[in-house]
Amino acid sequence: MKKIFLAGYPDSTQNYQNALKSLGVSADILPSQEKEPFFGDFSGYNGLLLPGGGDISPALFGAENRGSRNIDEPLDRIQLSLLDTFVRAGKPVLGICKGLQILNIYFGGTLIQDLPPHSLKIHAYEKADRIHPTKAARGTFPEKLYGSTPITNSAHHQGIGAPGDGLLVAQYSQDFVVEAMYHKSLPLLGVQWHPERMCFAHSSPYMEDGSLLLRYFLSLL
Numbered sequence: 001m002k003k004i005f006l007a008g009y010p011d012s013t014q015n016y017q018n019a020l021k022s023l024g025v026s027a028d029i030l031p032s033q034e035k036e037p038f039f040g041d042f043s044g045y046n047g048l049l050l051p052g053g054g055d056i057s058p059a060l061f062g063a064e065n066r067g068s069r070n071i072d073e074p075l076d077r078i079q080l081s082l083l084d085t086f087v088r089a090g091k092p093v094l095g096i097c098k099g100l101q102i103l104n105i106y107f108g109g110t111l112i113q114d115l116p117p118h119s120l121k122i123h124a125y126e127k128a129d130r131i132h133p134t135k136a137a138r139g140t141f142p143e144k145l146y147g148s149t150p151i152t153n154s155a156h157h158q159g160i161g162a163p164g165d166g167l168l169v170a171q172y173s174q175d176f177v178v179e180a181m182y183h184k185s186l187p188l189l190g191v192q193w194h195p196e197r198m199c200f201a202h203s204s205p206y207m208e209d210g211s212l213l214l215r216y217f218l219s220l221l
Contacts, residue, residue, distance in 0.1 A: 001026050002221050005042060005086075007079045007099075008051040016051050016096075019196040023214055030078065042085055046221035047092040050079055050099025052194060055158060058113065061105045067114025068158070080106055092187040092220040094213075097156055100181060100190030107164025107183075115159050119175045125155035129197060131206055134179045140170035141189060142180050145212045152179065152193035153207055159192070187220045 004020060006013055006027040013029055020027045027049070054070030060080070079099075083106050086093050095103040101111055115123060122132050134150050136143035142150055150171065160178035163169060171180035171191070182189040195210025196202070203209065 002046045002218060003028070003044060004047050004049050004221075005029075005045045005082065006049045006051060007082050008053065009075075012053060013051050015194075015196045015202070016049065018201070019199055019211065019214060020049075022200045023211065023218060025218060030075075042082070042089070045086075045091070047094070047217070048082060048086040049217075050083065050093065050095040050102050050190075052097030052099065052155070054098070055113070056098065056101055056105060056111065058111075061110060063110070063113070065113070076102070087186065087188070090186070092217065093189075094217040095188075095190030096196070097192055097194060100178075100192050101158065101160065103188060103190045104160050104164045104167060104181065107167055109164030109167065110161035112159045112161050115157055115177065119159070119177055120157060122173060122175055123154040123159075123177060124157045129153035129155045129194065131204075132173060134171050134173045136171045136180075137169065140168075140180070141182060141213075141216060142171040142191075145216060146208045150208050151206065152191075153198060154193060156192060189217065 002025050004027045006029045009030055010032055055068040056076050057071050057073040058065045058068050079102050131153055134152055166183050167181045169178050170182050173179050180191045195213040198207045198210030
C-alpha cells in the first residue's frame with residue numbers, strides 16, 4: 001500500500017484523510033499541535049501532501065505583514081522542513097491551497113498577502129466555497145485531467161505572486177490568480193483549489209471530480 005505523509009494536524013485534515021482512505025491510501029499526520037521542530041524517519045513514505053490552512057508567516061519569505069492572518073509559524077516551519085526532506089529525496093509532493101503557497105515560498109517565490117476586492121469576490125470563502133471557471137495551460141496536468149476550462153472551488157484571500165525558481169503556472173482563474181503550478185524537473189505540483197472537497201461525499205455536478213487530481217498525484221508515487 002502506498003503511504004503518504006499528510007503535513008497537518010488531526011483536527012484540520014479530516015477531509016484529506018477521508019479522500020485518501022477512499023482511494024486506498026494510508027496517511028500519517030502530525031501529532032496534535034506539534035510546536036517543536038518535527039523530526040522523524042520519512043524513508044518509508046512515498047510522498048508528501050501539504051494541506052490547506054491559515055496564512056504563512058511573512059517573515060518566512062522576507063516580507064512585512066500586509067494582510068496575512070491566522071498565522072501558525074511553528075507549523076509553517078515544520079511544513080517547510082518536511083518539504084525540504086521530500087524534495088531532497090526526489091519524492092512527489094502535492095500542495096493544496098496553503099500547500100501550493102508553501103511550495104512557492106520554498107523555491108523563493110512571493111505571495112500576494114491580500115487579494116484585491118474584485119478577486120476576493122471570486123475566491124474568498126463566504127459560508128461556502130466559491131465555485132468558478134478557470135483556464136488550464138495546454139499540455140499541463142490540469143488540462144490533461146479536466147480539459148481547457150476546469151470548474152473549481154476557492155476558499156482563500158491570498159495568492160501566488162512571483163513564481164519560485166523552477167515552478168511553472170499550469171492554471172489560472174479569470175482574474176489571472178494562479179490556480180495550479182508544477183516544477184519543471186521535479187515531481188512537485190500544487191493547486192490553489194481543494195480537490196478533497198470536490199470528490200466522494202463532497203462531489204458536486206457543478207465542479208470537476210477532485211479525485212482525478214488525487215489519483216494523478218498517487219500515480220507519481
